Amino acid sequence: MATAAVLLLLLVGVADALDTIAGGSCHAADDMQEVAAAAAAAAAAAAAAAAANDPWQELVSWLTHHGAQVNVAVHNTGSTAGRLLLASQDTQQGDLLASIPLDMAFSQVAHGGNASMEVAAAALWAMMSDPANPMQPYFASLPKRHELLCPLVQLPQEYLPLLQSEYVAATVQVVQGRISSFWDSHKSVLQQQIPGMTLEDLKYARSLMVTRFIGFPNQGRFMIPLIDLANHQQDCPHRLSVGPCPSSSSSSSSSIRQCALWRAGAALSEGEEVCFFYKSMFNDKSMLQYGFLQSGAIADQLHGLDRHDFKSNPGMSEAQSQLPPPFKGVSSNMLF
Numbered sequence: 001m002a003t004a005a006v007l008l009l010l011l012v013g014v015a016d017a018l019d020t021i022a023g024g025s026c027h028a029a030d031d032m033q034e035v036a037a038a039a040a041a042a043a044a045a046a047a048a049a050a051a052a053n054d055p056w057q058e059l060v061s062w063l064t065h066h067g068a069q070v071n072v073a074v075h076n077t078g079s080t081a082g083r084l085l086l087a088s089q090d091t092q093q094g095d096l097l098a099s100i101p102l103d104m105a106f107s108q109v110a111h112g113g114n115a116s117m118e119v120a121a122a123a124l125w126a127m128m129s130d131p132a133n134p135m136q137p138y139f140a141s142l143p144k145r146h147e148l149l150c151p152l153v154q155l156p157q158e159y160l161p162l163l164q165s166e167y168v169a170a171t172v173q174v175v176q177g178r179i180s181s182f183w184d185s186h187k188s189v190l191q192q193q194i195p196g197m198t199l200e201d202l203k204y205a206r207s208l209m210v211t212r213f214i215g216f217p218n219q220g221r222f223m224i225p226l227i228d229l230a231n232h233q234q235d236c237p238h239r240l241s242v243g244p245c246p247s248s249s250s251s252s253s254s255s256i257r258q259c260a261l262w263r264a265g266a267a268l269s270e271g272e273e274v275c276f277f278y279k280s281m282f283n284d285k286s287m288l289q290y291g292f293l294q295s296g297a298i299a300d301q302l303h304g305l306d307r308h309d310f311k312s313n314p315g316m317s318e319a320q321s322q323l324p325p326p327f328k329g330v331s332s333n334m335l336f
């Protein structure tokens with residue numbers, strides 16, 4: 001039967017992705033041995049950071065000892081505004097804020113088998129659940145589930161009428177429906193591979209991806225350590241691209257390590273907050289996807305849903321390259 005065949009294909013897809021994880025971990029473990037010397041040198045710093053119970057300093061040590069360059073500092077504002085990034089020195093336009101090797105990031109293609117978001121979320125949770133996974137210093141820097149707001153994935157169905165929009169309610173139901181039907185179909189395979197896994201674990205991993213995935217043309221989406229601690233700003237001038245890591249030796253072009261290169265689009269003073277441009281979005285979208293309202297000029301604009309040029313975008317997956325012009329009408333223009 002067609003449905004059985006589709007299900008089988010899906011299960012094979014899940015198994016492949018989970019194999020990819022196992023393979024990825026082993027390969028990364030080999031890399032870890034090669035850099036054992038550097039790791040030993042880092043041990044003192046890491047231990048000090050761990051003693052201070054500060055996973056973000058440990059994250060920076062882990063990154064820099066494996067080839068990243070970091071010219072920003074993590075600042076923890078406490079429970080009010082969480083973590084943010086500050087310039088660690090005076091910075092000129094064009095200077096490198098950070099370069100993070102892409103092999104230190106979670107990759108939808110490499111780890112998730114370039115399959116669905118749900119397969120990627122299962123793969124992410126499998127890696128997070130493995131204490132031996134070399135990406136643990138990154139996972140320790142992620143928000144805990146009670147700290148993570150992602151209404152698109154987490155909003156309880158009984159609250160949907162509060163959205164006061166059939167369109168948004170339907171969007172939430174599509175996204176949440178994909179997650180729960182994936183879970184219903186693959187629960188037993190997943191629980192065999194990842195003992196104790198629950199639907200809540202899958203939703204948590206999916207929320208981490210919804211709030212953190214950054215896409216690059218032809219490379220798929222990544223969760224990039226450190227850079228995902230920067231706060232969004234609609235007019236943020238700093239930009240991220242992919243290219244050879246600045247420190248990489250160029251013995252053969254095929255082996256050049258690729259990095260996420262984050263450059264300042266404007267001068268920054270030491271201690272100034274370093275923003276990040278997630279994507280163009282009005283406040284209704286930022287609230288639904290990330291759980292925050294934006295400040296600045298965008299806060300004075302109508303929500304996307306209230307605009308005459310609103311285009312329905314089921315799944316909320318498309319990023320607009322720029323926002324449409326502000327609505328400038330006044331009440332005296334109205335016909336009634």
Ligand SMILES: *[C@@H]1O[C@H](CO)[C@@H](O)[C@H](O)[C@H]1NC(C)=O
Binds near residue numbers: 219
């Ligand atoms: C991932 O899959 C999409 C289609 O589903 C394809 O267009 C893309 O090239 C794939 N990416 C990689 C890096 O394999």
